[in-house]
């Protein structure tokens with residue numbers, strides 16, 4: 001047993017070295033715990049709870065049940081296409097590293113830069129969206145507890161949000177081992193919640209809230225103002241956000257044992273498990289939610305899931321389940337922060353972020369990248385300020401997450417087939433199905449990104465305009481300006497992922513374009529040099 005562990009560790013480190021990196025983080029995560037990270041970032045019950053508000057007005061029962069089922073297939077294709085890449089090159093930078101190695105030398109620096117930025121902002125927004133949903137859920141709990149007399153303002157919500165984000169900062173700064181061991185607790189609590197919704201809810205629901213099969217599986221109610229077909233598509237935000245963030249496990253690639261097998265199966269497995277379990281739960285929900293959809297979204301509780309639980313289980317029962325949902329949601333936030341800090345760490349290691357030198361640093365006591373954790377915390381605190389522009393504005397964090405994830409997933413999968421490269425499959429590969437799966441994944445993501453750039457309702461005002469495009473556009477603008485900035489811009493020194501292992505690394509890299517010329521060179525005084533110096537210091 002002990003020997004196997006050492007062999008696995010050596011194989012993991014050799015693979016990482018062939019990608020150009022030396023082992024800096026501790027490989028503390030077993031394959032099951034990596035699955036736990038993916039599963040708890042997806043979060044299932046709390047995730048469904050967070051975005052159910054989006055499906056209810058955009059089609060009601062049909063969107064909840066059939067929108068979910070329909071979305072699962074392309075989501076699985078995206079997951080499988082990514083799993084192939086994760087198996088071939090398991091590094092915590094993942095997406096932007098792959099984009100670089102698969103793309104043509106003419107555009108790979110820029111593409112990798114863009115993917116890195118979008119993925120970084122996406123993983124930061126994921127923290128903001130999960131923690132915001134957690135704040136909203138705590139407030140909904142207070143409303144239920146006060147018999148719907150107490151309603152929280154957006155300023156109070158922001159206060160709760162601050163407390164959640166800051167406490168996550170402390171939690172994630174602690175050692176990796178504690179976080180790894182917590183994954184098992186997350187999974188067990190999540191499964192208990194699923195069972196409660198699948199079994200206890202139908203048993204407890206009073207007859208006046210029970211729905212007929214024809215209503216539950218066939219009633220389409222659209223109150224969003226969009227034409228019905230488009231409303232159904234907008235309602236897909238529900239499954240797409242709920243089953244999202246599965247790239248979290250990729251960012252754990254350098255902390256997982258047997259990464260080339262564990263990471264891809266964590267991605268595919270977590271999508272499959274949440275897709276099926278979630279669908280069964282949705283069926284339970286539509287049979288127990290009554291027909292008064294306006295009451296679900298418009299009641300003082302303001303949260304359809306909370307209102308359903310309240311109607312079915314009464315105050316006490318609803319509060320017990322709700323407390324569990326809030327707890328798992330809170331844990332989901334810590335996993336999201338964990339993943340976001342690792343993505344930021346990897347991107348800073350390649351010198352691409354402002355102050356990379358500061359962010360590519362591992363705290364010697366906790367052995368975790370504490371600086372990037374707090375960078376993500378500060379950025380999330382700033383994103384939360386959208387709450388003061390209104391509910392639609394802060395709800396844009398959910399679409400920003402999906403949109404930015406999809407842009408950053410799309411490019412490496414596309415690059416693998418679009419450019420000439422020597423892609424060498426890892427232990428997880430789809431063989432000849434690789435191309436069709438990738439084609440479905442990329443077209444679906446492209447389509448959904450366009451959809452999410454529309455406003456949430458057709459009547460657009462300042463409060464209801466689409467903040468997705470504002471935030472994403474702002475980050476893209478900043479990234480491009482910094483890339484092309486005279487003298488200091490990335491175009492002058494960013495050469496994609498920087499190997500930090502010395503000259504023997506990356507020989508078997510998948511890019512056929514590697515040669516002396518294209519190996520990133522360290523230029524005097526550049527941010528890259530600073531990174532190299534820090535690495536040498538350790």
Ligand SMILES: *[C@@H]1O[C@H](CO)[C@@H](O)[C@H](O)[C@H]1NC(C)=O
Pocket residue numbers: 218219220221291
């Ligand atoms: C859906 O249910 C509502 C409320 O019972 C009803 O008014 C509406 O006609 C139903 N729509 C369809 C398409 O069955």
